[in-house]
Amino acid sequence: xNRDFAIExxxxxxxxxxxxxxxxxxETVALSDLTVQVPNGVVFGLLGxxxxxxxxxxxxxxxxxxPTSGSARVLGYxxxxxxxxxxxxxxxxxxGDRGLYGRLTGKQNVRYFGALNRLNPKTAKRRANELLERVxxxxxxxxLVEEYSRGMKQRLHIARGLLTDPEVIxxxxxxxxxxPMGAQELRQYIPELVGQGKTILLTTHYMLEADMLCDEIxxxxxxxxxxxxxxxxxxxxxxxxxxxxIVVNQTTETLTAELSNIDGxxxxxxxxxxxxxxxxxxxxxxxxxxxxxxxxxxxxRIENLVARDPTLEEAYVSILT
Amino acid sequence: xxxxxxxxxxxxxYSYKGLFLWLNWTAFISNxxxxxxxxxVIVTLTGRFAGQSDSANSYVIGMATYAIPxxxxxxxxxxxxxxxxxxxxxxxxASRSNRWVTYWSKGLxxxxxxxxxxxxxLFFGWLLLDLxxxxxxxxxxxxxxxxxxxxxxCFCLFMGNFAIALREWILPAAIANGIVLITSGVVVxxxxxPGFLGEIGRVVPLTHGLSALxxxxxxxxxxxxxDDIVYxxxxxxxxxxxGGLLFSLLEANAKRTGTYESAI
Numbered sequence: 112x113n114r115d116f117a118i119e120x121x122x123x124x125x126x127x128x129x130x131x132x133x134x135x136x137x138e139t140v141a142l143s144d145l146t147v148q149v150p151n152g153v154v155f156g157l158l159g160x161x162x163x164x165x166x167x168x169x170x171x172x173x174x175x176x177x178p179t180s181g182s183a184r185v186l187g188y189x190x191x192x193x194x195x196x197x198x199x200x201x202x203x204x205x206x207g208d209r210g211l212y213g214r215l216t217g218k219q220n221v222r223y224f225g226a227l228n229r230l231n232p233k234t235a236k237r238r239a240n241e242l243l244e245r246v247x248x249x250x251x252x253x254x255l256v257e258e259y260s261r262g263m264k265q266r267l268h269i270a271r272g273l274l275t276d277p278e279v280i281x282x283x284x285x286x287x288x289x290x291p292m293g294a295q296e297l298r299q300y301i302p303e304l305v306g307q308g309k310t311i312l313l314t315t316h317y318m319l320e321a322d323m324l325c326d327e328i329x330x331x332x333x334x335x336x337x338x339x340x341x342x343x344x345x346x347x348x349x350x351x352x353x354x355x356x357i358v359v360n361q362t363t364e365t366l367t368a369e370l371s372n373i374d375g376x377x378x379x380x381x382x383x384x385x386x387x388x389x390x391x392x393x394x395x396x397x398x399x400x401x402x403x404x405x406x407x408x409x410x411x412r413i414e415n416l417v418a419r420d421p422t423l424e425e426a427y428v429s430i431l432t
Numbered sequence: 433x434x435x436x437x438x439x440x441x442x443x444x445x446y447s448y449k450g451l452f453l454w455l456n457w458t459a460f461i462s463n464x465x466x467x468x469x470x471x472x473v474i475v476t477l478t479g480r481f482a483g484q485s486d487s488a489n490s491y492v493i494g495m496a497t498y499a500i501p502x503x504x505x506x507x508x509x510x511x512x513x514x515x516x517x518x519x520x521x522x523x524x525x526a527s528r529s530n531r532w533v534t535y536w537s538k539g540l541x542x543x544x545x546x547x548x549x550x551x552x553x554l555f556f557g558w559l560l561l562d563l564x565x566x567x568x569x570x571x572x573x574x575x576x577x578x579x580x581x582x583x584x585x586c587f588c589l590f591m592g593n594f595a596i597a598l599r600e601w602i603l604p605a606a607i608a609n610g611i612v613l614i615t616s617g618v619v620v621x622x623x624x625x626p627g628f629l630g631e632i633g634r635v636v637p638l639t640h641g642l643s644a645l646x647x648x649x650x651x652x653x654x655x656x657x658x659d660d661i662v663y664x665x666x667x668x669x670x671x672x673x674x675g676g677l678l679f680s681l682l683e684a685n686a687k688r689t690g691t692y693e694s695a696i
Contacts, residue, residue, distance in 0.1 A: 127690055170690070173526050177687045198528050209519030212450030223446035226439040227527045227534070275528075 117186055117279050117310035118149035118172060124180035124334075125167050141167040143334040144181070149327070154301060154311045156325035156342075158318075160431060164334040165314040169281045172312065173203050185279055202277030204268050206284030213257030217248050217267050220256055224271045235274065242270035247296070261288040269297065273304075280304065282313045286320060298324060318424035328423075332431055342423055350426030352377065355392040355401070358415040359408055362388045369407050375400045377429070387414055393425060440533060444540035451511040451518075452542070463506060468499030468549045469556040475619060476561050492563045493649060494618040496553035497577075497642050500546040501584040501612045505591065505605040507542040512592035513601035521596070525683055535679045536672075538592065539585045546581040564649070572648035572657055579661050580641035583668030584612075587637040590675030593682055612638050637671070640664040 125142040142164040149155040157165045170176035171183055174194040182189060188196040212220055218239055225235025243252045246266040251259065256267065265288045272280060286294040301311060301324050315321050321328060322342045330338040330345065338349040362381070370379045370390070375398030380391045390408075394400045405413065421429065449455060454463050472495040479491045515521045524534055557563035587608065594604040612618070615625065615633035622633040633639045641664040644657035654661075 125690075167690075175522055175526050175687060176690045195528070198526060201526075203526065210523060212446070212518065212520060214453075214455070215446055215450045219446055219449070222442065223450070224523065224527075226442040226446070227523065227529045229436075229439060229528050229530075231435050232438040232442065 115150060116148045116184075117151045117153075118147070118155070118312060119184045120145050120147050120168070120172075120181065121183070122146055122181035123168070123171065123178050123183050125164070125171060125176065126179045140334050142171075142178075142331075145329075145331065145334075145336050146181075147329050147336065147339060149310060149312065151310055152305055152308050153326040154305055154313055154324045156321040156328040157312060157314045157331065158316075158321055158328055158427065159331040162333070163331045165331065166283060167334075168331075169203065169283050169312065169314065172197075173201055173281055174198055200278045201281065202272045202275055202279075203281040203283065204272035204285045206265065206268070206287035208261060208264055208288075211256050211264055211267060214255060216253050216255055217243060217259070217263075217270075218252040220267060221271050221274055225274055228275050230275060238274055238276070239270070242273055245300075246270045247293070262290050262293050265289050266293065277309070279310045279312070282311060284315055285313070286315065286317065294320070318422070318427055322423040330427065330430060338430055343420075345430075346420045346423060346426045350421045350429040351396045352421045352425060352429045353394050353396055353398075354419050354421050354425060355390075355394060355404060356415075356417045356419065357390045357392070357404070357408065357413060358384060358387045359390060359412045360387055360414050361412045362390075366390075366408065370404065373400055373403045373407065374398065376404075393421070393429070440537055441540075443529075443534065444537040447511055447538050448507075448541035451514045452507050453510055453514070454506065464503055464545050464549050465552050468496070468502065468553045471495050471499070472553045472557055473560060476557070479619075488561060489564055489649060490646060491619065492554070492557035492561050493646055494642060496550050496557055497580055497638060497645060498609075498613060498618045499549040499553050500577075500581050501588065501638060502609055503549045504539075504542050504546050504581070504584050504588040505608045506601075507545060508539055508585070508588040508592050509595040509601035509605045509608075511538045511542075513595035513599060516596050516599050521686075525686065531680055531683065532676050535589065535676050539589050542588075543581055543585055546584065547577055550577055550581070567649065567651040569648045569651065569653050572652065572654040573645065575654060575661065576641050576645045576648060576657070576664075579664050579668075580638055580645070583637035583641065583664050583671070586668040586670075586672040586675065587612075590671040590678065593675060593678040596682055612636055615639070617642055635667060635670075637664065637667055640667065 123142060123145040127139045127141055129137045145168065157168060159165050167176065171178050172185055172190055174190050174197050177191055184190065185197045186200050190197050215223065221239040221243065222235055225239060243249050246269050248263060248266050248270065251263060256264065269285060286297055289297065298320060305311060313324065325342060327341055328345055329336055338345050340348065367379050367381050370376060370392060375395040376392055377395060378393040382389050392404060454460055472492055475495045476488055476491040479487055554563065558565060591604050591608045595601040598604060615629050615636050616638040617633060622630045622639060625633060640660040644660035647657055
C-alpha cells in the first residue's frame with residue numbers, strides 16, 4: 112500500500128459483454144491495461160475522445176463498476192475488496208442533467224445526499240448551506256431542481272460532490288453546461304481544493320481547461336493509455352509537432368494549398384489578423400521546413416514568423432490522429 | 433442513535449417526495465381515495481348482481497384490503513424505478529449508506545397511504561354498501577390493517593427490485609397486484625381456487641390477514657385470529673429479507689455488468 116499515491120491503477124481493464132446467447136454475445140473493450148499513478152494533492156487530467164474509457168475509469172475508481180482485469184487503489188484501498196473504505200473517502204461530480212431529484216429543492220437534494228452518506232444531520236445542514244452559497248445557489252436553494260437551468264444543475268452537482276469533504280474527488284466533465292463565468296469560478300475553486308490537500312481526477316473535453324488546471328495528464332484512446340506526463344511534456348514529447356505562426360502582409364489564393372504540399376506539413380490554417388493574414392502551420396517534429404515555408408510565402412511578404420510548441424489541443428489532435 | 437434516526441427519516445421523506453410521482457393533489461386523491469372506493473363498489477355490486485348477496489360483506493372487505501397492495505405497489509415501485517431512470521442509483525451505489533436501511537426507507541412513507549386507502553374503502557363500504565360493523569372486533573381491525581399493510585409493504589419492496597432491473601414499474605406492479613388479487617382470496621375464496629393457485633396464495637401477503645379480517649367482522653376477537661396475524665407477519669418478514677438480499681444482488685450485478693446505471 113503506497114500512500115504517496117492517491118490513485119493507483121495497475122493493468123486496469125474492463126470489457127463489457129452484451130447478449131445472453133452463448134457464442135453470440137458481443138464484447139467491447141472499454142479499458143485495456145491502464146497503468147497510472149496519481150500523486151496526492153494534484154489535479155490529474157484524464158483526456159480522450161468520447162468512448163476512450165474515461166468514464167469507465169471513473170466508474171471503476173468510484174466503486175460503481177468492477178474491473179475485468181488488473182487492479183486499482185484509491186488512497187491505498189482496493190476499489191473491489193475495500194470498496195467501503197474507498198467510498199468513505201471519495202466524492203464525485205457528474206456532468207449533465209441526470210443524477211438529481213427534480214422534485215426536490217436544491218437544498219433537499221444536497222441534504223438527502225448527506226443523509227445517504229450518514230453525515231451528522233447538523234453538519235450536513237451547515238455544509239449544505241455553505242456549499243450552496245459557495246457555488247452561487249443560495250438564492251435558489253429552496254427552488255425545485257426541475258426549475259433549474261442546466262448551469263444551475265451543474266453547480267448543484269458540485270455542491271453535492273463536495274458535501275462529504277472527500278479526500279479524492281472525481282470530476283467528470285464538471286464545467287459542461289456552465290456559462291463562462293460559472294466555468295471560471297469552478298476553475299478558480301479547483302486549485303483552492305487542491306490547496307486543502309485534496310486530489311482531483313478530472314475529465315474534460317476543454318483542452319484549455321486541462322492545460323490550465325492539470326498537474327499531470329493521461330491521454331487515453333480506445334481504452335489504452337497513449338500519453339502520460341505534465342501538460343508541457345505532452346506537448347513536447349508526445350505530439351510530434353512543431354507549430355509555425357506566420358503573419359503575412361500579402362497572400363495568394365493558392366498559398367494554403369502550396370504550403371500544405373511541403374514535405375512534413377500536416378495542417379495549415381489561415382485567418383485574418385487586422386490588415387494582415389495569420390497562417391498557422393503544423394509541421395512534423397524533426398522536419399526542417401522553415402526554409403521551404405519562407406520560400407513558398409516569399410520573405411518580403413512575411414511580417415513575423417514564430418516557431419512554438421503546440422498547444423495542448425494541437426498536441427491532442429496530433430497524438431490521436 | 434438520534435442522528436441515525438434523523439437520517440433514516442430524511443431519506444424516507446426525500447425518497448418519497450423525490451420519486452413518488454403521484455404526489456400531487458389530483459393523482460394522490462384519485463389513487464388513494466377514489467379508485468379503491470370505485471373498485472369496492474364495482475366488485476360488490478357485480479357480486480350482488482350475480483346473486484351472491486350473502487357475500488357482500490366479503491367482497492367489500494376483500495376489495496378494501498386489496499387497495500393496500502395496489503397503492504403500495506404504485507408508490508414503492510415508482511420509487512425504485514425512477515431511481516434508475518433519473519440516474520440517481522449511482523449515488524446510492526457509491527454512497528456509504530447501509531443498503532438495508534436504504535432499502536427499507538423507501539417504503540416508510542407509503543405505509544400511511546395504504547392505511548388511508550383501506551380505511552376509506554371500508555368507510556364507503558359501510559356508507560354505500562351496508563358493510564356491517566356490528567359484530568366487529570375493533571382492536572382486531574386496527575391490528576390487522578397494520579399487519580396487512582406491513583406484509584404488503586414488504587412484498588412491494590421485494591417487487592421494487594424488478595422495477596430497477598426492468599427500468600419499468602407498471603409491469604411488475606401489475607404482476608404483483610394480479611398475484612395478490614387472484615390468489616389471496618380477495619374475490620374468490622382460496623379453497624375454491626385450482627390447487628396450485630391455492631398453494632401460491634398461502635405465501636403471498638394479504639391471504640392470512642384477509643381471512644382473519646373477515647373473521648373479525650363476524651365477531652372473532654384479536655386472540656382468535658392471532659395465528660393468522662403471525663402467519664401474515666412471517667410472510668411479510670420473509671419478503672423483506674428476500675427483497676433486501678435481492679437488492680444487494682442487483683447492486684453486485686450492476687457493478688459486474690455495468691448495465692444498470694448510466695448516470696456515471
